[in-house]
Amino acid sequence: MSTSNNNSNKNKIVLVTGSNKGIGRAVVEIFAKNGYTVYIGARNKEEGLKARDEISKLNPQSDTRFVHLDIESSQSIKNAVEQLTKEAGYLDILVNNAAVFLPGSGKKPSEHDPEVLKKTFDINFFGTVEVTQLLIPLLRKGQEKVILNVSSDSASLQIQNYVEFSLYKLNYLAYGTSKMALNGFTLMLSKEMGNEGFKVNCIHPGHVLTDMNSKGDIQPDESALSIYKITTRSMVFSFPILSTSEILAFLSGEYGLVHGYRFTEEDITKPQAELWKQVFYNVLELFGIYNKDQPLPFAIKDIMSYPELQEDSANDIIFVKKITRFMRTIGVSDFGSKDIYKPEFPRAKKIISAIINAIKWRDERWGHINKFEDKIKDLQKHQNKCENDESRMENHIELLREKKNDREKQIIRAQQEYGQLETLLLKHNSDQGDLRNYIKKLKIIDEDLGNRINDCTFSTQTIAQECSRIDTMVVKSPERIKKLIEDMEINLKSEKENLVHDREILTRLQSKLNQLEKIGKDMQKTIIQSENILKEHEAFKKKKQESKDLQKKITDNQKVLNDITHKVDKNNNNIQSTQETIEKNQERFKNHKDQWNNTIKEVQAEKVSLQKESEDINDKVRENRRQQDEWAEKIENLKSNYEKDNLALNLSFRSLVDVVYGYHTSLEASLKDPPTKFQ
Incomplete structure (x- = not known):
């Protein structure tokens, strides 16, 4: 709403009765926003002061005041008038909004409690009349001289007698008749005060969602906009006289x-x-x-x-x-x-000018309505597109879930295979320990054989020395010496054969020892590979944790998707509400031509409201598009990271399988040709 006239409104005084909540509160807010000095009239002092502080906080430049006003009490009304007289000295606009719908007001007229009827009239009619009468002197001193009484369509005898009226069956005696009386007071006061420049009118604010009406279909600020426009504009239309x-x-x-x-x-x-x-x-x-x-x-x-x-x-x-x-x-x-x-x-010229301008205005309004209908169709198309995008996104997420389930199954199988390989590795480690013990035994045997060879060599040298010594001591007998020499040659030959045999054994043992050393080196490599496997296992655990994090992100994305779905549903409800509002306006335009003045102003209010709703919907749609694009991009990134992590995991798993397979092949070859054990 334009606030270009805020400075000119600064010195204009407005009083709104019953304005600490609901429609009255919304009326105060819109007047304060547009620079008026506004009095909040309320019987609950605490709630009234709270409303004043909240409105002042929202509009720091506004001048919002509080006056204690209980229209059921004559003394309270007089005190309020005295305060206004002392603080302001005049009044421009009076909005009589205070009213009640008491418990028991829904009973049949034939069964209605008279006390409820009296109390309702005391507030809705007599209290409003007394407030208006006592404030007329202040209104005479003001510039605008506007009195607006908030009434209801339940106060219209014509509408209440219309069978197709949506609320035809709601026969509220106390509330309806009190508003009928208020309409009569409005009409008669208008006839009396019109010559003084007063503009006295009443308005049906619509079926507003308030504490009094929990089934309302419009918000208080929408109704307040209509009230503001009626109170701040001329009560009749003014068209230029054409040439x-x-x-x-x-x-x-x-x-x-x-x-x-x-x-x-x-x-x-x-x-x-x-x-x-x-x-x-x-x-x-x-x-x-x-x-x-x-x-x-x-x-x-x-x-x-x-x-x-x-x-x-x-x-x-x-x-x-x-x-x-x-x-x-x-x-x-x-x-x-x-x-x-x-x-x-020239009256004929004035009359035809008014008719032509009315026709132009009607065509312009119908053009706006058609534009709104086109806009609604575009929004419906966009809604269908959003629903299709949402469906595609759900299908994509479902596909990602299936892929995630497949990956989880693969991970479970890999974990099972890893467990089997770990068991096999433990067995191979045990076999490796046995082989090490066997190698130690072979080394001991090799050392023993070396000692025996050294002993044999020493014995041969000792025998040769003894023979030399004997040759010098014993009388040499040819036959005996010959026999002795032959025996010695036989012994030497036998010792030589034993020595050759021992050397062959030693060679074989050396060969076995070399094989064992090779096996030891292979086992060392296997140990290193096992350590690498353990490292890869740790990496696998990290990948598994990353997979869980990815699962959490997918869950978060699902929550965000649900939020987007909720917003789309909310936008759908807003669009449906907008369409229903336009349909109601069109029906009202067709069926109530005799109420052109109010109808035109309501259409204008609806236009602004619809424009505001349309802008809000466009903003929400753009925001939803942006969020959808962001989440689509995030999902694509998560999908890409998931594929990369999965590829790395598969490569690691294949490397682990290759290492274990090589180790298994080497071990199997060693088992096929085991070394000979010596006692």
Whole structure:
């Protein structure tokens, strides 16, 4: 809403009764936002001061005040008037909003509690009348002189008698009749004070969601906007008087107003009654208000003595009444039957200007409504697109879930295989220990053989020395010496053969020892590979933890998706609410042409509200698009990281399998050709 006139509103004083919550609170907020000095009138002092502080906090530049006002108490009303007189000295706008709907008000009229009826009238009618009467002196000193009474459609006898009225079955005696009385007071006060420049009116705020009405279909700020517009604008429409050329240009177009007749300047400067009467007939028919060919209502025929003779007169009376009400509605407040039967210039020019401007205004409003309908269709298309995107996203997430389940199954299988490999590794470690013990035994045997070879060598040398010594001591007998030599040669040969045999054994043992050393080196490599496997196992645990983190992120994304779904549903409800509001406005436009003044202002209020809702919906849609794009990008990144981690995990697992397989092959080869054990 524009606040360009805030400075000019600074010195204008507004009082809103019953304004610490609900519609009254919203009215105070909108006046404060637009620079008015606003008094919050409330019977609950604590709640009233709290509302004042909250509104002042929202609009630090505003001047919002509190006055204790219980309209059920005459003394409280007098005290409030005294405070306003002392602090302000005048009043520009009075909004009588305070009202009650007491427990027991929903009973049938034949069973209604009289005490509830009296108390309801004391507040809704008598209290409002007393407040208004005592504040009229202050209103006379103000610039605007506006009195607006918040009424209800339940106070309309015409609507309450309309069977198709949505609330026809709600027969609230106390509340409805108190508002009917308030409407009567409004009408009579308007007739009295109109000559002094007072603008007195009442308004049906709509079915607003408040503490009094938990089934309302519009918010208090929407109703407050209508109240603000009515209280800050003229109560009648003011159209510019067009030039003769502009009038003739319009009448020569699609709106000829009289079929087949071409208007001239003389028709305006020297108007003829029959032509202008035809113009008025066609205007009423154009706006769907009256058709001269339609039959008279049965209610009128029933009171006629001679229906055949009086029918034309009755039709004329209805026509004059309809066109007079219509012309006054569109701005010609002094229109009368003389303008029909004795038209004169320049009044005829003023009247046709008002009609042309009303037609232009109607076409413009219908254009706006059509634009809103197109906008709603676009929003519905976007809604369908969002639903399709949501469906595709759900399918994509479901696919990711299936892939995640497959990966979890693969991880479980890999864990089982890892457990089997770990068991096999423990067995191989045990076999490796046994082989080490066997190698130690072989080394001991090798050392023993070396000692035996050294002993044999030493014995041979000792024998040779003894033989040399014996040769010098014993008398040499050829046969004996020969025999001794032969024995010694045999012994030496035997020792030599034993030595060769021992050397062969030693060679074989050395070969076995080399094989064992090779096996030892292989076992060392296996140990290193086992350590690598353990490291890879730790890496696998990290990957598993990362997989859990990814699962958590997917869960978070699902929550975000649910939030987006909730927002989309909320946008759908807003769109549906907007569409229902437009449909209600169109129905109201068709069925209540006799209430043009209020209808036009309600349409304008609805327009602003719809524009605001449309902008909010557009902002929400853009925000949803942005969030969807962000989460789609995040999901793609998570998917890419998940694939990379999975690929790395598969590579690690394959490397582990290759290492274990190599170790198993080497061990199997060693087992096929085990070393010989020596005792």
